[in-house]
Amino acid sequence: xxxxxxxxxxxxxxxxxxxxxxxxxxxxxxxxxxxxxxxxxxxxxxxxxxxxxxxxxxxxxxxxxxxxxxxxxxxxxxxxxxxxxxxxxxxxxxxxxxxxxxxxxxxxxxxxxxxxxxxxxxxxxxxxxxxxxxxxxxxxxxxxxxxxxxxxxxxxxxxxxxxxxxxxxxxxxxxxxxxxxxxxxxxxxxxxxxxxxxxxxxxxxxxxxxxxxxxxxxxxxxxxxxxxxxxxxxxxxxxxxxxxxxxxxxxxxxxxxxxxxxxxxxxxxxxxxxxxxxxxxxxxxxxxxxxxxxxxxxxxxxxxxxxxxxxxxxxxxxxxxxxxxxxxxxxxxxxxxxxxxxxxxxxxxxxxxxxxxxxxxxxxxxxxxxxxxxxxxxxxxxxxxxxxxxxxxxxxxxxxxxxxxxxxxxxxxxxxxxxxxxxxxxxxxxxxxxxxxxxxxxxxxxxxxxxxxxxxxxxxxxxxxxxxxxxxxxxxxxxxxxxxxxxxxxxxxxxxxxxxxxxxxxxxxxxxxxxxxxxxx
DNA sequence: CGTCTTTGACCTGCGC
DNA sequence: GCGCAGGTCAAAGACG
Ligand SMILES: [Zn+2]
Numbered sequence: 001x002x003x004x005x006x007x008x009x010x011x012x013x014x015x016x017x018x019x020x021x022x023x024x025x026x027x028x029x030x031x032x033x034x035x036x037x038x039x040x041x042x043x044x045x046x047x048x049x050x051x052x053x054x055x056x057x058x059x060x061x062x063x064x065x066x067x068x069x070x071x072x073x074x075x076x077x078x079x080x081x082x083x084x085x086x087x088x089x090x091x092x093x094x095x096x097x098x099x100x101x102x103x104x105x106x107x108x109x110x111x112x113x114x115x116x117x118x119x120x121x122x123x124x125x126x127x128x129x130x131x132x133x134x135x136x137x138x139x140x141x142x143x144x145x146x147x148x149x150x151x152x153x154x155x156x157x158x159x160x161x162x163x164x165x166x167x168x169x170x171x172x173x174x175x176x177x178x179x180x181x182x183x184x185x186x187x188x189x190x191x192x193x194x195x196x197x198x199x200x201x202x203x204x205x206x207x208x209x210x211x212x213x214x215x216x217x218x219x220x221x222x223x224x225x226x227x228x229x230x231x232x233x234x235x236x237x238x239x240x241x242x243x244x245x246x247x248x249x250x251x252x253x254x255x256x257x258x259x260x261x262x263x264x265x266x267x268x269x270x271x272x273x274x275x276x277x278x279x280x281x282x283x284x285x286x287x288x289x290x291x292x293x294x295x296x297x298x299x300x301x302x303x304x305x306x307x308x309x310x311x312x313x314x315x316x317x318x319x320x321x322x323x324x325x326x327x328x329x330x331x332x333x334x335x336x337x338x339x340x341x342x343x344x345x346x347x348x349x350x351x352x353x354x355x356x357x358x359x360x361x362x363x364x365x366x367x368x369x370x371x372x373x374x375x376x377x378x379x380x381x382x383x384x385x386x387x388x389x390x391x392x393x394x395x396x397x398x399x400x401x402x403x404x405x406x407x408x409x410x411x412x413x414x415x416x417x418x419x420x421x422x423x424x425x426x427x428x429x430x431x432x433x434x435x436x437x438x439x440x441x442x443x444x445x446x447x448x449x450x451x452x453x454x455x456x457x458x459x460x461x462x463x464x465x466x467x468x469x470x471x472x473x474x475x476x477x478x479x480x481x482x483x484x485x486x487x488x489x490x491x492x493x494x495x496x497x498x499x500x501x502x503x504x505x506x507x508x509x510x511x512x513x514x515x516x517x518x519x520x521x
Numbered sequence: 522c523g524t525c526t527t528t529g530a531c532c533t534g535c536g537c
Numbered sequence: 538g539c540g541c542a543g544g545t546c547a548a549a550g551a552c553g
Contacts, residue, residue, distance in 0.1 A: 244524090244525070244526085245525080245526060245527080246526090246544095246545070246546080246547095247527090247528085247544070247545060247546080248526090248527075248528075249528095249542095249543075249544080251542095251543095258543090258544095260544070260545075264525095274544095522553100523552105523553095524551100524552085524553090525550105525551085525552080525553105526549100526550085526551075526552095527548100527549085527550075527551090528546105528547100528548095528549090528550105529546105529547100529548095529549105530545100530546080530547090530548100531544105531545080531546075531547100532543105532544085532545080532546090533542100533543090533544085533545100534541105534542090534543085534544105535540105535541085535542090535543105536539105536540095536541085536542105537538100537539090537540090537541105
């Protein structure tokens with residue numbers, strides 16, 4: 001039944017464009033601009049004193065100008081300091097990146113020495129994730145190397161290529177930092193991509209041998225998902241992509257319907273996303289991404305794509321190991337604990353928990369949570385990126401500039417990840433918060449492995465690098481839009497600008513009489 | 522008229 | 538095998 005629409009039928013349009021309309025105080029200017037300001041102030045001051053202003057008005061003006069000059073100078077000093085800090089941070093990041101690259105090379109060497117044979121022999125079901133984790137565990141938590149920006153990573157990305165499709169190689173080699181989720185893409189599938197892409201992911205492909213069937217299920221049935229929880233007043237989160245709605249259902253325990261979107265940037269793009277509001281807090285929007293874009297992304301979409309891809313990669317390489325007993329654990333328990341300000345969340349249960357391995361980026365709390373779950377098999381959640389959320393909720397708060405924010409994100413991420421690496425993050429079967437942190441060795445091992453995975457995962461670094469690059473490159477223009485673009489990755493949703501899909505009549509739509517449209521939460 | 526949303530129907534997996 | 542639930546299809550309507 002058609003429902004009265006509140007907006008036009010065409011939601012289309014790159015929703016990232018609207019951010020430009022959002023005014024934002026940008027206290028950061030380029031040094032040259034500040035200098036100009038400074039010079040201007042000095043000039044005016046000099047001129048006014050030269051004219052020998054003697055009346056009170058002139059004196060007032062004079063002192064005001066002096067104040068302005070002072071404040072400008074102070075500002076300039078801050079800017080310089082910040083710039084220095086940024087330089088240092090950037091250098092550190094680059095160093096880190098280089099070390100990672102060398103590390104990758106080392107791992108490559110190791111793998112070519114024998115890991116590949118191990119991968120081929122092992123694994124009961126033979127999924128990519130299985131093999132991957134096997135390798136990790138047997139070799140002291142090797143980093144997932146299926147991603148990256150350098151060609152040197154390619155050999156590793158080969159790992160059990162049944163799952164890992166490197167459809168984006170060409171694009172990736174063109175300087176793009178596109179990451180992750182290749183394993184979920186069907187772009188390189190020998191089968192006709194355009195047909196398969198829209199075939200039901202979990203549905204058995206018709207007319208295939210049992211083996212193929214199994215493989216197919218492995219490929220399509222265990223897609224990694226990245227779920228992003230963010231406060232957002234708009235119907236859908238702005239991620240820079242173009243989406244087309246293809247379905248909607250109302251869940252039992254959640255009055256808010258779940259909307260299904262498909263990427264329409266490219267006709268055959270397999271990426272989909274589900275959007276649903278949290279029943280507990282309607283202001284929280286839960287967006288779940290699935291798949292990898294098989295096309296160049298719009299400028300505004302790369303950040304989010306990279307982030308989600310990196311997270312998904314982490315997930316796939318970290319814990320989804322259906323066959324391995326050491327990481328086998330029940331679904332996350334609704335426990336959540338704070339340790340040293342880190343919100344080790346294991347409370348994903350309160351959200352919808354899809355059957356697929358899912359990683360959740362929670363941008364709703366001061367401490368951003370990254371929760372990694374592979375329901376039925378493993379569940380490990382740990383802190384990922386505690387951003388300065390105060391800034392997010394107070395856009396006018398001085399951020400020390402966009403670059404500052406970018407690097408801050410990075411440093412926060414990394415520092416906390418490091419902490420997570422030392423502290424044994426909690427894992428699933430924890431009846432009490434206290435025991436949450438005292439896990440069985442297997443869980444500890446898994447958690448540790450995942451934490452380590454994050455800290456060493458090149459894709460993760462690349463993702464951050466992407467974001468920072470975004471900041472830096474935009475920073476040259478010195479416009480307020482700089483922040484916007486970079487913030488798209490992790491922050492924008494918190495600001496809640498949007499244009500995209502029109503406010504679906506969803507919530508106001510008539511309740512589905514069809515049981516099929518009731519989704520049990 | 523083309524594109525997009527809406528929504529009932531349908532398909533598949535899973536648990537009992 | 539049956540029913541439930543998640544997910545998708547596709548016809549019909551809305552919109553520019
Ligand atoms: Zn796409």
